Amino acid sequence: MNADSETGPQPTTRIVFLNLAIFAAGFATFVNMWCTQAILPVLAASFHIAQARTSLTVTAPLIATAAMAPLIGAISDRFGRKKFICGAGLVLVLPTLLAAAAQNFDLFVLCRFIQGLTLPFIFTITIAYIGDETSGPATARLAGTYMSGTIFGGFSGRMITGLVTSEYGWRPAFVVIALLTLVMTVSIALLLPRGRNFRPLYGVRQALSSFPLHLSNPRLLTTYMVGFGVLFSLVAVFTYINFRLAAAPYALGPAALSGIFVVYLGGVVVSPIAARLGNKFGRRVIMSCAAALIMIGLVLTLARPLALIELGLLLISSAIFMQQTLATGFVSTVAQTAKSTAVGLYVMVYYIGGSFGGFVPGSFWHEYGWPGCVAIVGAVQVVMLAVILRFWKQPKKAAAF
Template identity: 35%
Template sequence: MPASASLNADLSAALNGQALAEEGEGEKLYLVRGTPAYRRASLAFFMSGFSTFALLYCVQPLMPIFARDFGVSPAASSLSLSLSTGFLAVAIFCAAAVSERFGRRSLMFVSLLGASICTIACAAMPNWNLLLIIRALEGLLLGGVPAVAMAYLSEEVDPKGLGAAMGLYIAGNAFGGMAGRVVTGVLAEYFSWRLALVGMGALGIVAAIGFLVLLPPSRNFVPRKSSLRYHVDAWLGHLNHPALALLFAIGFLLMGAFVTIYNYIGFRLVDAPYSLDQTELGLIFTVYLFGIVASWAAGLLGDRFGHFAVMLTGIVLALTGVVITLTTPLPLIILGIVLLTSGFFIAHSVASALVGRMARGTKGHASSLYLLGYYLGSSVAGSVGGHFWSADGWWAVSAFTGTMLALALAAALLSRSITQRS
């Protein structure tokens, strides 16, 4: 680096109240908690998380409408979400590799903007197949956000503040998931599902612009030309780390259970004896507010009391919530969804931070593997759950998701044991 560029970087860091920290062979300029740059980055990632989940999950409360308007089954209607998350999972690998060459910030912005435009385009699709094609394309575009976001935070944020920053990013996911479901539910009730998607796409464009304006440029990222062999070796290296591999499995199981419950609870509640309309169904998704608080708290508690202890608590809480949804009274069903949502976001927030902490080098590749499992869980389990719903209703769905959460609990205990031994 030329001397003038180095001096400018040092001065900029000082003006932002950042600190120099050593890691590995050289010095790195970290975003330190409490500084203006750290706050801007945290807010930018809150907005990116908001936009990603709002755009991705805005179709979830519309699934009963899709089944009715397009004449498809509940399992087929879930493809409007499962295709997006499935293609997103695949795209994460490409995004992680591309970002190693061209950088994090610009790729995330282009992805958010493109996905927002796709959501608006979905509103104009005249038939089911075309809508699914656009949703698949949207998933491909959104793949440029999650893995790259986790890599940016792991590279740029002081490790002491990483848990809190990651928690705020996951809180943005929770807020976006809530807004996407609630806003589209209300707009679909009073106007149409097409206008609801236009509104969500416009909101996504605003969030993408805000993200670009707020996020500080990378300071620790070094662009590198790399071969396919380089990326394969990086992924295999992380998969050979047994504790990390278990975290990847936990992501699959947590997200699979969470999305399955949310996909089919709407079908249960729009039928008798509840007969909820789209607005009432959408308002139930305000329980995501508990996920926002839980994500933020989990990051702080994980940094203070230990990440594995907090993650285990979150999984147990989610499993308890699934059991409670088996009851009949609507208030108890809602309580079960609250516990599931809180527990899921606690466990996911901590697991995300653990991946960043445990990975040694090529953090983007480690993040991409975690998110591959995470979104494959959403895609695969979210669709498979429809067959359980058709076979034996809510009891079958609960048994399916409860089994996944029990496996996640066992994987977390084993990962903790391996980490403690090493």
Template identity: 40%
Template sequence: MLPTTCLPCFLVNVMRVSMPRVAVATAGFAAMLNMYAPQAVLPLLANEFGVGPASISQIMTVNALAVALTAPFTGIVADVLGRRSVIAVAMVLLIIPDVMMAFSDSLEALLFWRFAQGLLLPPIFAVSVAYIGSEWPAGEATGVTGYFIAATAFGGFLGRMLTAVLAEPFGWRHALFAQATITALCAITIIALLPRERNFVAATTLAASLRQMVKHLRDTRLLATFCVGFGIMFNFIAAFTFIAFVLAAPPFNLSAAAIGAVFVTYLISLVTTPFAGRLVKHFGRRNFGLIAIGIWICGILLTLVPSIAVIVLGLALFAGSGFLVQTCCQSFVATYVREGTSSAIGLYVTSFYIGGSFGGLAAGLLWNVWGWPGTVGLIVAMLVFMGAMIRYAWRAA
């Protein structure tokens, strides 16, 4: 038994170790909660505004595009001003578009506020990853990143599930207002728990940070990893946007709440990603990434089977393997880069969300011609490309 005089010291040490992890996990949770909240109710919103699947999918596309546009510049600013300050300010400002979305009276207004919301996500998501890379030793960073990715997965799930469950009895506006309330609580948590950086070395000027970004763009291993990031979000937006329309149509005819429940498959990552660090050490980053790609392909192919149970299994494999690859990518960038980490993560997030924008657009075009089988074929082709990039980028990682 510990002496009673040691108990306060023990509790202080536990809090000192746990609080930063809770704070960065909350940041990841909040970012993905906001990113994905409308996805499960897209069929309801299509009926509300009188448009088709390809048009209403712009709600996801404009958000991803806004993230892609601001992510690299967020990294430059964070490298100068400090990461904690950027994360905290962005979390507070995010409450504004969240609330305004709930009061939107047209699709155009909703798209505007979704774009504004997207502008504020990189200072939360990307800068948090850079914070992890600089504040934890390389041996721990992959594990902490795993917890961060698990939190993003839970945020993505809860965002979809919450809006789906609340939209039917109370309407989509009340569902989005509930999302804004959760965002406010997350902002308070981050401000209270996230400590100031201990290992942060600020770039002397914005120009110096920009030069570091140019240096990153000349690194072929980073560029290949950025391509993998592009494919990750491409696949997630393509799959989870249009599978909702598959499940809402015959022979399934699922309600919004039931479709939201299908997104419980996201929770598989809560089990898998915390072990990513150990698995990478055991198999090596490249081998483990290729194994995950193989499982990912199997998962998306299973969604072609006209059975709810098999589709759910396929989506679980799809989500679980996708988040494992995401963990490998983010931890590689955060630990591989020694200077200008925020700008490197910013470039990664830019490629990640450009992929999301193209995923929604390309899948929408194929959906109009070949339906869900065309979308699946597109995703498989992207996964093959990602496997080739992993073989090159992580050859010694």
């Protein structure tokens, strides 16, 4: 639908369509990204492999995403936004269906890797689109909408695969994920307004040449560091808390463990709120509050009662999604040019952080147990906050963000 034509939707309707399309883009990406986490034991039994090896189904798309994100940003800065978002959504359906039909584990992991190659075309370019078409408070609000879509998509991917797998098997679960991806893609094609403010660069080489500019921008560079810490913290907490809750005295089974991701839904509520609060009080203030909530949540997870642990996880996940909302919106705001490549670099560092969050706390877990993991996540949050307070200051002559 062309929202820019004279007969097209009025401004209020255009805003509604824009928010729905941005939400759908976030949902389509992360319903695929995390869909195997709830069914790893089932995959191990189906392919007759060790359970530890099934972690490759999680890391494969992360590695592919980190590798592709900067290049995709450069391509988009040359050729446009919407066409790549919709095209990638359609292509993503194919490896998802092929994964459902995979007859051996190596082929299944390859399909997951190919999924990861397509995902940055959706979310990297969507973030750049937000930066192109909005400014000031509107950018932060739309980033909150996008973040809500990613959170709900990540939660839905885990829960849908778990529920469908329990009733019909994991292969039909992947068919359902593919159909959801197709529905979201069609929604984006129909609802996302054509970009008004996109100005193409004249070659991929020119886009790539913007990398030194981004990496010499202190506010942008430190935002990449924040992105690293955000996903490091999230992956570390929700990987190793499973080991604690699977052991005595809780002894939770796989179904119960997958249920802990319900706390992710708190992020759907807090992400738009974080964007509004950031506009009103400043990003540094809200990021400081988020870090404090994470620290409180970490302390609560050290308690013995399961209810307190769950409350702690709710605080941690909600606050981390607040951080991600503000950091994502900040990238498009402070990038001086070639916004897609700026976002691509952010995404690359973000997923590298997630990879580190998966294995770095391992030694702390084996040596000190869950308190060791709490300590490393707490240290990362302290470093992030110090960076934010130092480098996220508003330039005196710049417009308010």
